[in-house]
Amino acid sequence: MGGDEGVRVMMAGAALARRRHDGLRFTLFGDEAQIKAALDNHPNLRAASDIVHAETVVDGSEKPSVAIRKKSSSMSMAIAAVKSGEAGAAVSAGNTGALMAMAKVALRTMKGVDRPALAAMLPTLGDNDVIMLDLGANTECDARNLVQFAVMGAAYARVAFDLDRPRVRLLNIGTEELKGTDEIRDAAAVLRAADSLSLRFDGFTEGDKIGKGDTDVIVCDGFSGNVALKTAEGTARFVTDVLRKAFTSSLRSKIGFLISKPAMHLLKHHLDPNNHNGAVFLGLNGVVVKSHGSADEKGVANAVHVAARLLEEDITRRIAADIADIQSLSAAASRLEQPAK
Helix, strand or coil, X not given: CCCCCCHHHHHHHHHHHHHHCCCCCEEEEECHHHHHHHHCCCHHHHCCEEEEECCECCCCCCCHHHHCCCCCEHHHHHHHHHHHCCCCEEEECCCHHHHHHHHHHHHCECCCCCCCEEEEEECCCCCCCEEEECCCCCCCCCHHHHHHHHHHHHHHHHHHHCCCCCEEEEECCCCCCCCCCHHHHHHHHHHHHCCCCCCEEEEEECHHHCCCCCCCEXXXXXXXXXXXXXXXXXXXXXXXXXXXXXXXXXXXXXXHHXXXXXXXXXXXXXXXXXXXXXXXXXXXCCXXXXXXXXXXXXXXXXXXXXXXXXXXXXXXXXXXXXXXXXXXHHHHHHHHHCCCC
C-alpha cells in the first residue's frame, strides 16, 4: 500500500519481478479489494500470490512511535510474516522511519550487532555500483558501529557484486590518516588490523569521490550518509534539468539534442534511481528491503530482485559469521592489551 502511486505500481513491479524470478511467491498485504482489482492486469502474478487483508495503513507522515502501534497495518503484518517464517523477506515502499522501527522491534538485531544500518547502491563510473551505509538509520555512531557497518556492507557487496574481498573505505573530510573524528580514526585502526576479514580496507574517501568507482563499500554515520545521498540525488536531478533546459532553448540546441540523443539516453539510464532501487536494513534477523516511494514498476521490481538475491545467498548467515570473526579479533586484541600479572 506504500509508494506515491500505491497498489497499481507495487503490483506492476511485483509482476515484473515474477517474470525475472519465476520461482517467487508473493503474499500481498493491504486492502484486498484494491489488490484484487490490480491483479486483474497481472494473471502471472495472481497465480503466484496470496492476499492478506489489512485493516489499516501506515501514513507517510506518521511518526514511528505512532505507526509501530498499528499491529493490523499492512506494513506491520508483512514484517510479522518474516518473523514467523511465513515469508522470506518483506519489501515496502512506505514510511521509512516506521519500517525501520517495526523491523527492529519485531526482528531484533543480530547477535553481535549493536545497530542495524540502512544500505543502498549508488551509481559510479566504475564497473560496479557502490554500496553505502548508513543512510539515515543512526545519526550518531561510535567506532564500534562503523566497524560493524563495514563488515555488514562487505558481506552485502560479496553477494551483490560477486567479490571475494570488497574494497571498503570510510567517508571522511580528507584521506590523510590524521583527518576526521576520533570515532572514524578508531574504526579505521580496527579495520586496518583485521587482515583475516573478507574485505580490503582502503582507508578514507571524500564526498566528491563517492561516484568515482574505486571502492565497493563506503561507510559513514547515518547523518553524513543521508546528507550525501540527498546531495547526490539532487545533483543528478540538477544535471538532467539543466541539460533538458539547454537542449530546448533554441532550434540549434534541439538539433544538437538529436545528434547526442544516444549519449543522453545512456546518461539517463545511468542516473535513473529506479535502476538502483532497493535499500536494505542490514543487521536484523530477517531481510527487509525499502523501495523508494517514487519508484516506478521497474524500481519496485529491482527492490524485489534485491530481496530475492539476499535470500538466495543467505545474507543473514554471512553477516553473522563475519560479525563473529570481528568479535574474535577484538577479544584477542583486548587480551593482548591487558598488562601481564
